Amino acid sequence: MIGVDFGSSLIKWFDGENFGEGIPKGNVFNLGLSSSEVFVKFSEYPICRGSKLKKIILNDISLELSVDTDKVSVAFCSTERVENGCRFLIFVEKKEAFNRIPEELLSHSQVTVDILGGVNAILLNFTDTFTLIDAGKGKIAVVNVLDGVIKGCEILRGGFDYYKSDLSFLRELLKGEVFLSGGGALSEEFRGALKEITNFTVPELEPFGDKTPLYLNAYGLYKFRKFPCKAYFKSASLLSSEFLQKNKRSLLFASVSVILSLSLITASEVLNLLTAKRDYLNLKRSLNRELSKILGERVLAPEIQVPQKLESLEKISEFLGIDTPSILFYIDRISKSVVSGINVFSLEGGVSSMSFKLKGKADSDSSLGKFVENLKRSFSKVSLSTEKQGKSGISFTILLEVKGGT
Known part of the structure; x- marks a missing residue:
């Protein structure tokens, strides 16, 4: 590696x-x-x-x-x-x-x-x-x-x-x-x-x-x-070239062993095995098709997917909050409220908390006042705290709440 x-x-x-x-x-x-x-x-x-x-x-x-x-x-x-x-x-x-x-x-x-x-x-x-x-x-x-x-x-x-x-x-x-x-x-x-x-x-x-x-x-x-936080966009294949190279002899030996073992099985046993496998696969496909219709998704491992669906469906539906507006809606409102003389350094929060916190700097009380007034048109509650820093301007923190927020 x-x-x-x-x-x-x-x-x-x-x-x-x-x-x-x-x-x-x-x-x-x-x-x-x-x-x-x-x-x-x-x-x-x-x-x-x-x-x-x-x-x-x-x-x-x-x-x-x-x-x-x-x-x-x-x-x-x-x-x-x-x-x-x-x-x-x-x-x-x-x-x-x-x-x-x-x-x-x-x-x-x-x-x-x-x-x-x-x-x-x-x-x-x-x-x-x-x-x-x-x-x-x-x-x-x-x-x-x-x-x-x-x-x-x-x-x-x-x-x-x-x-x-x-x-x-x-x-x-x-x-x-x-x-x-x-x-x-x-x-x-x-x-x-x-x-x-x-x-x-x-x-x-x-x-x-x-x-x-x-x-x-x-x-x-x-x-x-x-490392405990293995966050992968893409994982390596289990049959990587490194794996094949390192285990070349073992895989070759295993292949030969399988071939020799198969040579000992009679023709009738092979036929019985193939028939049983075919019946099993047909039954499994039929079961998965019916479960797919019920769950509304492709079912490949019913013993895992069905219990997961039953346990998590209600929580997942509530969590996803499909009726919640996109965060981009609120970011757009904030962006349109900015006036000349305002610099926003950070934005925290999200639609799940229904609140946002802005931090930045204003060059004057006037520009900060206009910014706050603009925000009040889009948010149900606007709380402002400031700290003057002489000629460098006014540092501000603004807490915003949207309708329905706490």
Whole structure:
């Protein structure tokens, strides 16, 4: 297994001994796709595993983002159990993003998200409570980990060159010991800006030395089998070329044994076996067809699918909230309320909570007042708190509630 960090500007790899740039030679890869275009969210679901889970998550994403499920891929993992199910970390990526991965690499890869490799590397070598800042060319990813559990993940579009002049907005995202990786860790200007708001560590591991920040993700992806959050967009085939190569002799011996065993079976026994198999398959197909009509979906494993359907159908129906408006509806209302002199830095919340929290900066009381008045036309409750910062403007936090919210 080779860990591959498929970044937006560079491809880095590590095979346990050697490391480098470009497409590595090998049979099986654990590939971390750049998170620069990934949408990330945490959600709670009433079930923690099973064949229906991915479909539920895709439907949830489709409703929230108003996207066609055929156009996106999801990678997810359960981070912790909650009262009514499990909390999941979910990554959403357009399927077209996989087109830029060379076929010879993609066909032999398990595909996850690059930042998870970095988190795994810190967990394995440093501590289990920390914040990792992966400052790359195309994004800055900030991941919070508490006692080995991922509690927060923010992806900021634009790389370290874009944000290096002012990183004050990161302050509220940093919890515990802070580690810096990616190209930003090698930029004196970015490190200087980050040092103004927090102390941090640039990790160093063998055999990378001072290049560790560039290869941290690849290292963690190489050791990914030890990581609890295996969120894969694409999993490797069980019959990979590496598996076939390593077990070539065993498979050959098994094949010969089967052939010799079959040669001992009489013609009548073969006929009886074939007849019994045919009758069984016909009965199974008939049963699955009838169950498919009842459940409204293709049934392949009735002993699993039927109990799951009975146990989860009511909770899933309630959870999906089909009548809930798309989050894009509210984002559009917020966007149209912005006036000149207003800069919104962050937006939190969602349709499930029926509330949003905005943080940003205004250049004057007048522009902030107009912004608030515009928001009141679209939201049932608007709560404002401010903090003046001299000539730099007014920092504000606005809590919004939509009709029906708490």
